[in-house]
Amino acid sequence: MRFKPGILFSVGEVSVVPVTWKAMRLCDFICTSYGYELYVTSLMRKKVRKFSFHATGLAFDARTRKMGADAWDIANELREYLKDGFQIIYGDPKHRDHIHVEFDPKR
Numbered sequence: 001m002r003f004k005p006g007i008l009f010s011v012g013e014v015s016v017v018p019v020t021w022k023a024m025r026l027c028d029f030i031c032t033s034y035g036y037e038l039y040v041t042s043l044m045r046k047k048v049r050k051f052s053f054h055a056t057g058l059a060f061d062a063r064t065r066k067m068g069a070d071a072w073d074i075a076n077e078l079r080e081y082l083k084d085g086f087q088i089i090y091g092d093p094k095h096r097d098h099i100h101v102e103f104d105p106k107r
C-alpha cells in the first residue's frame with residue numbers, strides 16, 4: 001500500500017478512523033490479488049465544499065489509472081466484502097480515475 005505524497009492522515013483533531021484503515025487493508029489485499037499495489041490518492045481533506053466523508057476520516061480514494069477494466073472487478077469485490085455502511089463509487093464522471101470508498105455509520 002502506498003500513499004500519494006502530501007496526503008493527509010489527520011486534520012486538526014480528526015484522524016482517519018480505524019474502519020477506514022480496515023477497508024484500505026482489504027482493498028490492498030484485493031488489488032494485490034489482481035497484481036496491483038493499492039495507491040491511495042486521497043484520505044482526509046481540509047477544505048470540502050459540500051459535506052464529504054473525506055472531512056471526517058471515513059473515506060479514501062484508490063487510484064485506478066493503471067488497472068484498466070480490472071477496476072470494475074476490484075470495485076465489485078470491495079462491494080462484496082464491505083457491506084454494512086460502506087459505499088463504493090466508481091465509473092461515474094467524477095470517479096473514473098479512482099474508486100471512492102466511504103463508511104457512513106448511519107447507513
Ligand SMILES: [Zn+2]
Pocket residue numbers: 042054059060061099100101
Ligand atoms: Zn473520494
